[in-house]
Amino acid sequence: MSDLGFITLLIAFLFTLYGIVVSIVAAKRKDAALAASGRNALYIVSFLILVATAALVYMLVTNDFSNEYVASHSERALPLFYKVSTLWGGQSGSLLFWSLLLAGYSAVMVASLWKKEPRRGPWLVAMLLFVQLFFLIISLYASNPFNRLWVLPDGSTTGAVFRPEGAALFIPADGTGLNPLLQNYWMVAHPIFLYLGYVGLTLPFAYAAASLLSGELDDSWVKRVRIWNLIPWAFLTIGIILGSQWAYLELGWGGFWAWDPVENASFIPWLTATAFLHSIMIQEHRGMLKVWNMILAFLGFWLVIIGTFITRSGIIDSVHAFAVSNIGPLFLGFIIVTFFGFLALLWYRLPDLESDAELDSLLSREAAFLYVNVLFVVAAFVTLFGTLFPIISEALSGTKIAVNAPYFNKVDGPIFLAILLLMGIGPLLGWRRTSNEMLQKSLAVPVALALAVAGAVFILVTRNWVPILAWSLAALVFGTILWEFYRGAASRRRATGEGWLKALWGVMARNQRRYGGYIVHFGVVLMAFGMVGAVAFQHNLKTSITLNGTAELGGYTFTYTGLDQNQGPNYDEVVATVIVTQGDRNVATLYPRMNFYHSRAAKDMGPTTEVGLHTSLREDVYVVLNGFENGGQLAAFEIFVNPLMLWMWIGGIVMVLGTLFALLPMKQPAPVRVRSPKPLPQPA
Amino acid sequence: MSQAPIESQKKKRKGGVGLLLLIAVAGFILLAVFYYGILNPPSQRADSGEKAPDFSVTTYASAPLPPDVLEPALANLFGGNYQTYCTGDLSKPRPAEYDSIPLKLSDFRGTPVVLNFWASWCTTCKEEQPLLESAWRRYKGQVQFIGLSHLDQDKNARAWLQCYDVTYPNAPDLGGKAYNAYRIQGVPETYFIDADGNIVDYYVGAIPNGSILDQLIQKLLQQ
């Protein structure tokens, strides 16, 4: 089965080469038949990679320990569910998974665009296969999931596809097991969404490159590329939120985001993809920012590769890091090649990308979009810089320093507050210009809301200016969103005479992108609301409690009543019972636990903890069991009270709902009949 | 009027060029950082054949800690029954010749050196320490032993040295300077340095038994 997988990948590699060459020739000669051949090669490659992946999954599920990857990441006792997820649990498997998703995305994109893109099509195929080629090279040459296990004459074992000199096949009785930190439902869902996001960002890049290569550079490219950026962006958003949920629930340090290099590696491309989402609208609408958009399409992809390089090459220590491997130099080579290649391409086509941009006033939506775009990209590079700073510092001064959360909060925080401000004002601005009168009228409600919230927080909660500013800006955005919904519904109502609700639905359904966007912004508002509460007002307490003793935190009383021991499928579990009360009221009974896994992989790591959590709209109560003595007479706990934490997750769901609203086809309500077609001031 | 469009065309071209230039510069800097990072990963320790980085430290005081400080420290490090565990006389001072003196690696040019990085919070170091001390006593005069404690505190380190009756010089590696210079990844690690100051070999982790240590020292002496 390892052989089947390897051979399939090898054939896929050959077809990839063929597809690239044929597509380039077809594009240059404008030969439709050749182009079709190249496209078919892409489909064949996708199918072959699917077969190879299926082979690996089959080996995982049937405990085929002759395969090195299966033996080093799985074990007999692992539940079936996790055996399948082991596909992306280790380095080489996850890279094959990457190839699989890229293959799937490529096939879908090409199939849906082929008929409409006679000129770009072949170049698109060539670009997609070019990226696929790189990942296949990595899988075949540097990190191969189809290595068999061999035992060498000197007794050591090694993995290889072909039999090394004097070696014999080696099939261990059982595997070393999956990292216990990966044995939970979040770690199954989070990588899937994250990879769908990462890999998906290849598509806008390939499309942009195809546009540059084919010379077809009219503004239709942004219109077409929009959805191929939006869908990966949505997956990436979900992936990041799931990741922070996983950190919150499984790692037991009371927080959800540590600005760890791997977390940053996912956040940085998200920032540029979000910027791109918005600047697409400018080019769609006004034909501006053409070069900027090309660069953003490139950055989305390039920063994903850079992020992968940073976390997998071993140049940065990270708690998330996979085992350090030899793929670093290959990734660096790919980063360099794509960088110079795209730069050269862009330079070559620069004259065709000049916009005849005209703006009447800075108080316009274009300007707001421009500034917010710049802020997103600056945030991305500031974060990237901070992540790489330990290397820079060591290179320049020889000392090792650490860059942790306080730094990132200080440098990124103000940028995000500025973005919030623009989120509040931007939607109220018109294209090209906005009259002062109009702006003042629109801003009235949002500003009033912001000031009211600022005052309320100042009086009732805290004097600390950071939460006051953050919450009032969130209120500003909320006010703007409310105003926009109101204004839209009111306008439609005036025109159609419908009732409020029907008018609201009508204007929303006929402007899905706009109102979907507003819903997403509302989700961001909720997340900001929750984040500030959970970070700025967290209580925590590290304490040892004797059996039947108590501890106090944040108005709650925690009574430790007992310790039990259970057996899981591949671990032993120690569970503490903690009763949480608030005055007379019984709040919850929590069961924080420690899991001691049996596998060899787990022995080095020590026990994992599962949090005891009680959540409500007001705050989360979060208890971690850290240790115990004397058979449970004394137990060590870490207790957190996180105000407003739940709002973060609610905000995340709202963001997803907003995206779905913008994307899903909807039954269109009746169009508005024009009453008095007063000519609008036309752009000159 | 034909002049104006060409003029504005030129200006516009300049615009895109400016942005490209900015991106190019940013990209170059990034690639330089990556290149450096790839060549100097954290995992690449000082290797055999290289010059051993010099360091300058001050050794621990040799006077024994007063019992009210020593006993809780020993209890924290070794558990309540540390008396059965410790080989040394807890009230005897350690050698006066290494009492709070400045120490440099280059002071020992002309003698082979065994340099051990350890810490009082390091559990595997406990198995290694007695081996190192007995080897020091056997090879005294031929090989100089030096111990550097990493991320440690005066009280705990001295309690450790007292407990194991360590008689070769030990010093705190303040701020982790030597640790970083040798690009070490964890404790314990032991470096074998010849009389000319070159690294002959190194051992990552606790040396498991006396014979392996002997082999390494023999190899060092043969240089």
Added chain:
Amino acid sequence: MKKAIFLALIALIVVAAVAFAQEGGADPNNPHGLTPEQQALAKEIQQELWCPICQGVRLDVCEQQVCQQMREMIDEMLLEGKTKQEIIDEFVVQYGVVILGEPPKQGVNWLAWIMPIALVLAGLGFAVWMSRKWTEKRRQEAAVVPVGAGPDADIASASDDIDDDYLARVDQELGEEY
């Protein structure tokens, strides 16, 4: 008399027991007997320092032995009467700058703080430059044409009407308009 001695003995035992209980039964959460202010300060310091051998783990949540030793050292230094800054400085000498949460503002590490500002300025500079490029034509026109005679007048007067017409046109045109 016997009764008095008996009672005295009981009293003695009770007092001794209480004394022993206070000594032997030290609070595991405050083994060094810090005052509440000192405990709060200890917690503050623990939340500003980071585990030197972990990645991104703050000192107050770290379970490693080196972190336990560090927390003990903080308690002892507080009992000696040291201030927060003195304690942090001493830690930097012993453990290195790696225990600080952010690059210290000295030497090469100033770069960490200057770069973000430089990036923001560069970004804003680009945005301003771009804005000027976009409004160039308008500013040229404004220099020639008196303000108020242009399309502005229309915009300034209408608000609801503009909205309605705009939306009407939006609906008229098939497909999405933003």
